[in-house]
Amino acid sequence: MRIFDPHIHMTSRTTDDYQAMHAAGVRAVVEPSFWLGQPRTSPATFLDYFDSLLGWEPFRAAQYGIAHHCTLALNPKEANDPRCVPVLDELPRYLVKDQVVAVGEIGYDSMTPAEDTALAAQLQLAADHELPALVHTPHRDKLAGLRRTLDVVRESALPPERVLVDHLNETTVKEAKDSGCWLGFSVYPETKMDEQRMVAILQQYGPEQVLVNSAADWGRSDPLKTRKVADLMLAEGFTQDDVDRVLWRNPVAFYGLSGRLVLDVAETEATTHEGNSILRGGE
Amino acid sequence: MTQPHAAPETPAAGIPGGTALALTPVDELQRHLTARLAGAARAWLDQALDEAAAHPGIHGPISVWELRLAEAGRRCGSDHADAARVLILHAAHADMDALTRVYSQGTAAERRAVLHALPHLLPGPDALPLVEDALRTNDTRLLAAAVGPYAARHLTPHHWRHAVLKCLFTGVPVAEVADLERRAHADAELARMLGDYAAERTAAGRPVPQDLHRVLALTEPGPPRHSAADPHGKES
Structure with a gap:
């Protein structure tokens, strides 16, 4: 089984997690830039973070045979802090980098005018750089937040088929699907989605355009939730092909819109590394 | 830890990688690469090189050639990007x-x-801060690139010895260290550091890396075992 976790914050995880993820079948991840828990106070700390997502983190992932790409952006929460907003001026030189496969995560946290501005500006940046966008939907007032998000997407230069709306649940999936956007679900131990509810949504809405992620970070989360969803899908009667579609081909298709996805990592110490690629898969 | 890809024994033979990129003359490197790139990638590279030659230097927040540098991986493929x-x-x-x-x-x-x-562009030691920055990382791909001929020429003995020791620590093959034979020759301090490291490994019940013995042998005084005139500065 090959798994692509399309949203995971590996910066906040240990190297042991990479090892366990590889053992569970994870061969590719996308790491969106996000809020680190401690508020930032200047654009410079974003730049060090972006550099890490383009340097150290892909190296760490490669040690365990996992391809690492990232999405870069000013996150919704810190879009409200005027000390952080100037990082928007630095984004263009980062969005041209090879491993950047989307602008993200952008979207709403508290639905403020500052978040409106940052979301619209970054959807435009995505269009300018021929990148898709990963859009976070808010944890509080979620349905209203989704509707406002979709309004801004419709007014943007980015067509819905180049937008992934994430952290969906039973209350937001239908309107998100009707919008034509890609559908992201984060499976968590306690909050967001769980495996059973995820499989029920797949049974009701089908596997088309659906991406499942662990969104694992510094909070109570589990980087193996993608595998657990795959196992439950099989137990509930989905085919291997359905699992491969949701957990590999859909994320490959979405992030492949960037033209920058390279699912080609040198093998780990278990086998030869010279010229050997384990993954030329995908659609 | 995964070993980084080893450089080919003879730089001009296979696809240049690792230290070979710093040792192969630029015109030879260009012939080698253009012969291997497919049509669209070759056209892209030709245009990128023309643009860079026509508008060298830094312009505004990002020069055109800096954009080309950023996108080289997706244009030429990861095997040829370096x-x-x-x-x-x-x-x-x-x-x-x-x-x-x-x-x-x-x-x-x-x-x-x-x-x-660096060795293609700068005659003097001005860029040592960049080499030292790379040597502070734990990214073996950066470490391997940092111990090329520019470091061999300019690194101070203290920094150079620590670079060699760091290669042994992190699993970078010492074959990546340019001019190793010449710089290690009769280096009693390097020999002491290697001996201490071997003793520490042994005390912990851990194996001593094979490369350590190889470097230790090179530190012996007396006439060098090989000529230092190897054009690629690589030991066999």
Whole structure:
């Protein structure tokens, strides 16, 4: 089984997690830039973070045979802090980098005018750089937040088929699907989605355009939730092909819109590394 | 830890990689690369090199050749990106300011290319801070690029010895260390450091890396076992 976790914050995880993820079948991840828990106070700390997502983190992932790409952006929460907003001026030189496969995560946290501005500006940046966008939907007032998000997407230069709306649940999936956007679900131990509810949504809405992620970070989360969803899908009667579609081909298709996805990592110490690629898969 | 890809024994033989990128003359590197790139990638590289030659130096927040440097991986493929980037840096006549900007604003792949390009672009030791920055990382791909001929020429003995020891620590093959034979020859301090490291490994019940014995043998005084005139500065 090959798994692509399309949203995971590996910066906040240990190297042991990479090892366990590889053992569970994870061969590719996308790491969106996000809020680190401690508020930032200047654009410079974003730049060090972006550099890490383009340097150290892909190296760490490669040690365990996992391809690492990232999405870069000013996150919704810190879009409200005027000390952080100037990082928007630095984004263009980062969005041209090879491993950047989307602008993200952008979207709403508290639905403020500052978040409106940052979301619209970054959807435009995505269009300018021929990148898709990963859009976070808010944890509080979620349905209203989704509707406002979709309004801004419709007014943007980015067509819905180049937008992934994430952290969906039973209350937001239908309107998100009707919008034509890609559908992201984060499976968590306690909050967001769980495996059973995820499989029920797949049974009701089908596997088309659906991406499942662990969104694992510094909070109570589990980087193996993608595998657990795959196992439950099989137990509930989905085919291997359905699992491969949701957990590999859909994320490959979405992030492949960037033209920058390279699912080609040198093998780990278990086998030869010279010229050997384990993954030329995908659609 | 995964071992980084080893450089080919003879730089001009296979696809240049690792230290070979710093040792192969630029015109030879360009012939080698253009012979291997498919049509669209070759056309892209030709245009990128022309642009860089026509508009060298730093312009505004990002020069056109810096954009080309950033996208070289998706244009030429990851196997050829390092060589393409070295050629673009050379075509742009990147000076110390430009190299520092590209390094500090670059991905790990771009930083690696800057390190490989140093001996092609700078005669003096001005870029040592970039080499020392790379040597502080734990990214074995950056470490391998940092111990090329530029470091062999300019690193102080203390920094150079620590670079060799760090290769042993992190699993970078010492074959990546340019001019190892000449610099290690009769280096009693390096021999002491290697001996202490071997003793520490042994005390912990851990194996001593094979490469350690290889370097230790090179530190012996007396006439060198091989001529230091190897054009590629690589030991056999």
